[in-house]
Amino acid sequence: MIGMARELRLAEIFVEVADSLVEDFDVIDLLHRLSRRCVELLDVSTAGILLADAHGELQIIAASDEHTRLLELFALQHDQGPCVECYRTGTARTNIDLTRAEGTADWARFAARARETGYVTTHAIPLRLRNRVVGALNLFQTTDQRLGDDDIALAQALADVATIAILQQRTLEQSHVENSQLENALTSRILVEQVKGLLAERWNTSVDDAFAAFRSYARARHLRLSELAARIISGGFDTAHISAPGRPGDHHG
Numbered sequence: 001m002i003g004m005a006r007e008l009r010l011a012e013i014f015v016e017v018a019d020s021l022v023e024d025f026d027v028i029d030l031l032h033r034l035s036r037r038c039v040e041l042l043d044v045s046t047a048g049i050l051l052a053d054a055h056g057e058l059q060i061i062a063a064s065d066e067h068t069r070l071l072e073l074f075a076l077q078h079d080q081g082p083c084v085e086c087y088r089t090g091t092a093r094t095n096i097d098l099t100r101a102e103g104t105a106d107w108a109r110f111a112a113r114a115r116e117t118g119y120v121t122t123h124a125i126p127l128r129l130r131n132r133v134v135g136a137l138n139l140f141q142t143t144d145q146r147l148g149d150d151d152i153a154l155a156q157a158l159a160d161v162a163t164i165a166i167l168q169q170r171t172l173e174q175s176h177v178e179n180s181q182l183e184n185a186l187t188s189r190i191l192v193e194q195v196k197g198l199l200a201e202r203w204n205t206s207v208d209d210a211f212a213a214f215r216s217y218a219r220a221r222h223l224r225l226s227e228l229a230a231r232i233i234s235g236g237f238d239t240a241h242i243s244a245p246g247r248p249g250d251h252h253g
Contacts, residue, residue, distance in 0.1 A: 006041060010154070013037050017161050026224045027165060027185050028192055029215065031062035034162050039064045041158070042151055044139045045119065048072045049127070049162055050083055051135040053186055058087055058135065061189050066207045071117055072138055080107035083136040086124035090133045092156065093124040095146045118142050125155045127163040134163060188226030195229040199239060209245040217242045 017030070031049050038047035046068040050058040058076055063069040075081030082093045085106070097103050098120050104111035114122060119140040127135040137159040139147075147155070166185060192211075199210035218228045231237035 028188050028225045035062045035064045045142045046140045048138045074113050075110045081110040082124035083138045086136045090126050094152050096122045125159045127159050129163045191229035195232050203244040205245050213245050
């Protein structure tokens with residue numbers, strides 16, 4: 001996206017985010033949308049948002065698609081990658097050429113896996129507010145086109161919005177509340193991941209399509225993703241009510 005069209009879309013997105021920051025908002029859904037907006041505005045291939053848990057370990061919280069999620073999980077399993085480094089230092093790492101061994105020597109396994117997935121360039125942007133870093137935004141590209149200074153500034157702005165969404169400004173100085181919010185967000189993500197896998201297996205479809213159907217059902221009925229996921233996992237909700245991908249309408253209207 002270029003010029004005035006991107007400026008107008010950016011304004012729309014920030015209004016969208018502001019409208020979402022109401023009491024008891026669905027943080028998982030909001031962060032998922034933000035990761036998709038990163039792809040749209042920055043012309044990158046995929047994007048993912050990671051949060052640090054109570055032990056300081058990064059966990060995936062939202063992604064624009066499953067390929068990003070799986071790649072980032074691989075990086076975290078080996079405790080390496082630009083996102084891990086970005087979180088620990090609080091400094092952005094941008095325009096990293098994954099095809100150059102000298103630039104990826106500290107996380108060679110991550111770089112190799114990224115190349116196998118089709119990515120040649122990556123960027124890591126800290127999720128920070130003031131001096132506090134709570135996670136990182138990871139961007140991947142399948143081309144070697146560099147992000148300019150304006151694009152990097154926009155990526156940081158989107159990361160800052162994600163940070164505010166996670167922490168909510170009124171609780172920034174209350175560490176016990178903050179930790180509770182982060183843990184709740186991570187727990188919610190785990191439930192959603194379980195449901196995505198369950199539905200994908202039940203419908204014999206991709207995890208992306210399963211999540212799209214699950215999310216569409218929840219949004220149409222003003223249900224929080226985490227709450228609906230918890231009901232499904234506990235057996236308190238019949239998934240037959242959710243239309244499988246490619247099937248119009250609900251079983252039960």
